[in-house]
Amino acid sequence: MTDTTVLAPARGVLDQDWRKIVNYGLLLALAEVFIALANMPVGLDDFILIEPILSLGYVSLLWLPLLLGYSIGTEKVLEGVTSHAKGAREVVAGACVGLIGGGGVSGLVLLLDNFDLRDPLVNWSPQLLALLAFDNGVGYGVGVWLAIGGGLGLLGGSMHLIAPLARRVVSTMVLAVVGVAVLETILSDIAEDLFLEWLADWIYFIRGGVSLHGAATVAVVAGAYAVWGSKAVKGAKASYQALEGVERKQANKVSIAVVVAATILLPLVLGKITNELLANVGLFLLLALGLNIVIGLAGILDLGYVAFFAVGGYTTAILTSPNRGDSWPTWIPQVWWVVALMLVIVLAGLTGLFIGAPVIRMRGDYLAIVTLGFGEIIRLLFLSDWLGGFTGGAQGVTNVPGVQVFGLANVRGTDPRAVFYLVAFFCAIAIYVSWRLEKSRIGRAWMAVREDESVAEAMGINTVNVKLLAFVVGAVLASFSGAIFAAKVGSVFPTSFIILVSIVILIVVIVGGMGNIAGVVAGSVVLIGVLGGPKQPGLLQEFSEFKLLIYGALLVWMMLKRPEGLIPNVRRTRELHQDEFLQDAWLKGQIDEGDETGDGGEVAPA
Amino acid sequence: MTTAMKAKAAPRTGVDWFLLLIKSVMFFFIATGVLLFIFQQIDPGNPIASRLNDDATGLTADQFEGLVIAGLSQGAMYGLIALGYSMVYGVLGFINFAHGEVFMVGAMTGMITSNKLHEAGAWESNFVPSLLFIVLLSIVVSTLTAVVMERVAYRPLRGSPRLIPLITSIGVSFFIQNVSVVLLGPGAKSYPALPDWLSKKRDIWFISIEGTRLLVVLVAAVSMVGLWYLVERTKTGKAMRAVAEDKEIASLMGINVNRIIVTTFAVGGAMAGVAGILWGIMFRSVIHTTGFLPGIKAFSAAVVGGIGNLNGAMAGGLSLGSAEAIAPLVILEPWGVSGVSQLRDAVAFSVLILVLLVKPTGLFGERLSSEDRG
Amino acid sequence: MSGERLLTINNLSVTFGGLHALRELDFHVDEGEIVSVIGPNGAGKTTFFNMISGMVTPTSGEIIFENQSLIGLDPNQVTARGIARTFQNVRLFANMTILENVMVAQHCRTKQGLWGALFQTSSFKREEEEIREWGEKVLGFFGTRLVGYRLDQPASVLSYANRRRLEIARAMATKPTILLLDEPVAGMNPKESEELTRLIGELRSEWGFTIVMIEHDMGVVRDVSDRVVVLDHGETIAQGSYEEVSTNPDVIEAYLGRPAEEAS
Ligand SMILES: Nc1ncnc2c1ncn2[C@@H]1O[C@H](COP(=O)(O)OP(=O)(O)OP(=O)(O)O)[C@@H](O)[C@H]1O
């Protein structure tokens, strides 16, 4: 990429875009003050990363100056456009930004000391003041924060100066140490079962963050990986991509086998809490896979997706629990989960049709709001006194037995490992369904509808039927998740099916990457696994206070900066970055400009 | 009109038949409910009225009047919020899902300042100036919120597929709600008590209405007139309509499109700020989710009135507000549905769905540029 | 040379608001004909196509195709009956590959559903294979431009002329009886349009399509059409062979009367 770029000499230190610096600085200051007042430093102070020097609370304030100090120096480099060499100018800019940001925190320290705004701002507390002043008096705090801000900004800016390899080494090291520290519960859990307890003891400080020597070890290993390992990985990836035909298929088979084996084996070495976490991830993954068909493939923004989850959950609960509402006629039997599942499929499909039919001809944005309305209506009906005799109203349906696996086992919430296997089985089904459908006549029709509905219609696609089908397939997948959810939790309440669930699933799909199965998996693992679901705790339980805030910010940020998601679908990426893509293709000579010679005059693909 | 038009309108596919069925069932349900209600009114004891609902009593005139007034004043508030949705949709062609949050921010601002004034004693001693002050402050803060929102989240997305800004606005909405949670705490917060002369019921002509509700209706009416003047009589308004019609041509005519869009957000934000205060003095309680349901209902109101159509937004708000207040008792109760007040929100959503099924352009017609109608 | 009557349009009108886009139009096409529809800008030509393909509902009149009325059918049903179209302002599925563009167009000619895709039945695989083959065949009509490595590239990388070609291929892929081409050579250079003119002839002679074409390029119209229909203000003002039409005083007036518009 950069080889065609002309590199001009570095600009002078004072040749700055001061406005940009001030903007970045103020933004940083605002963000820092917000983070402080949002209680992150105090709330996360007990989460020790590196004993005894660093807690997550401080990190919440430290990462931003570093990041913004770095990013002020980055330029958008378009191919063929002059760009300047980096130099002291970038370092100074970073330091200035950091300094302004640090000034923001210092200002907050002064305000905290002199005013009491505890009334509206609940986190305006002496603890915050003490934390920000390092228990050392206001003047000390002000000075130190200015120094920290400037220093970190400077550090961020100077990242431009070091060689790319070194930059990679540093960032890998930092990420690795933070990652290992954050994942403490799960890693030490695994280590125990693999008889690696000694390793965990070396790295972790008696279950409270990484010890200093542990951090050093991790950093060294990560650094070594960045230097040698990543090359090997890249090489392997490249050689995989170079494979063709049968060999590629074989390689695919091997990698699928590895994933399956890991899914089966990993829960065996994990403890109860981690398995519970995985089961939750699986439940949401199942939902996200279903929503991915609706929004990712067919392009229908369904905000009432939770309705199908609810239908699955309630149907299962009512059919299997002895505690269902009193209004049911007695002849309705109490059945096994598997039998109930059959009815769940039928009912979910019908609900999909019922909700889908009225909305399917509406334009996309109206459809979104109306489906949201449907989701609410269904929840309100479940909650109401009117149907309370059937659904238990606010008390819900309790005493839902688990899943009887042919008399062999009873899968229920008390055994998260079994629940996980059950969920994983259904996720596998959902993945298979998505994969096969995408590469079929129906999948192509979905894509066409997503691209241009009226043209799709003119090309002979019955768009109403095709979209309804997407709706129904999505509904059935969601109802599976609901059915497992009911069995796992042992009860269903209207509060489990609030709009929030729809929105969290939407965020999972979008952050992961719309229209891409791997993306959706990654999204569920990262978001639900680490931060947690709407009500389900994630790995970082300390974050539960901030989880929704982070979700919201993440969604906005993703839409603005990376609408294609973490692991993008090639096609969707093109759609979302149409201009850049075309420009790129043009530069690479992939676009054919006219073709005088009858046979094309094409440029061979790069 | 002609045979050809009729041919198109007749149901052909399964979906069409199904929709016809839904519409018929809904119509039957509503019509029968109203009929039963009328029977109840005539004589609660008569066999037709008590057939589906034994405890049917009907409503007294006072109760009915109360419902209508409550519905209208609630509806006026929806209307004020709906203006913001409608204007943004008219100009930019997307649903600003986070507009409800602007309203919530307004209500929160009012809560904080009014409590501070209450502590200082000014709320009681100088109520009217205090009220004016919190309204002004709330307008400022809401306007700022809306403008910053546009600048940060929506402007970079202009020209992308229409669902993209909608999804972004969902994120913005989520974010603002949770900012409120982490900064102000998750619990509900209350406004200080209102002076007696404002909150007491008074008789005007032949109706009796609570002062606060009267205030809500008056303020909504004044805001409407102001907005009408702005859009129809000023240069900015003309520019706004031009931008709504066609952004490119408007910019060729020398209109600063960005400025007009910001103005649109600002005006919508100001209206939401006013609505926030009205909410505060009417219900005296706010929480971070205060903006969510009213926001969605206000959007429904905008759709019911015909999106892009400002008079429609207000009319839609009033209709939706009254429908949600009256329909549970007039339509659902005679059917023997118990606990009808729990179904208020469900009724509001049903109104939206019904209107979109029967008349997707809303009761008063859309005003959108052709590209956005698609 | 023309066979049976395929499409008959009687007394067709459409109004948008107060605008009469088409007024009491009569029209017919016989099997194997190539008919050109010409007329100044805004004459209602595209509206005419929109109406046949079901995208716009006429206010009055009838459209009869193979002895059945098309009025009230959805566009996809019209396509399924055997009328396919291209668009004046090329509307490809830009992010789908070139092959997928022509594969998806065979939707109404194929029928495999969920079951086949999920269980990979042999009939599903066979049908996929057929879809692919037919797709490559229609793409091959334009020489090597749209095949080979191009098959798996997104349609958005194509040059303008190639996009127009792909649009025609996509319409061909629906296996139509009648092809409606809306300004097929617009934006092409003389050499390209000359080639396309020849290909349009082949569409009839080798592929057996009946063709209705909107075109502003009189050279192309002259070279391929059996019959020319002239629209102005939504009304037919002349009909007949190219020579008859081109000397018709009404036509000359319609074009020359508004010289500013003729330019485009
Ligand atoms: N959906 C519509 N709504 C309102 N007016 C329309 C619509 N479609 C077309 N028109 C109007 O109908 C008239 C005929 O348009 P049409 O596109 O059919 O012209 P045309 O003959 O294809 O012109 P050109 O040669 O420029 O393609 C125009 O005045 C146009 O503005």
Ligand SMILES: [Mg+2]
């Ligand atoms: Mg045209």
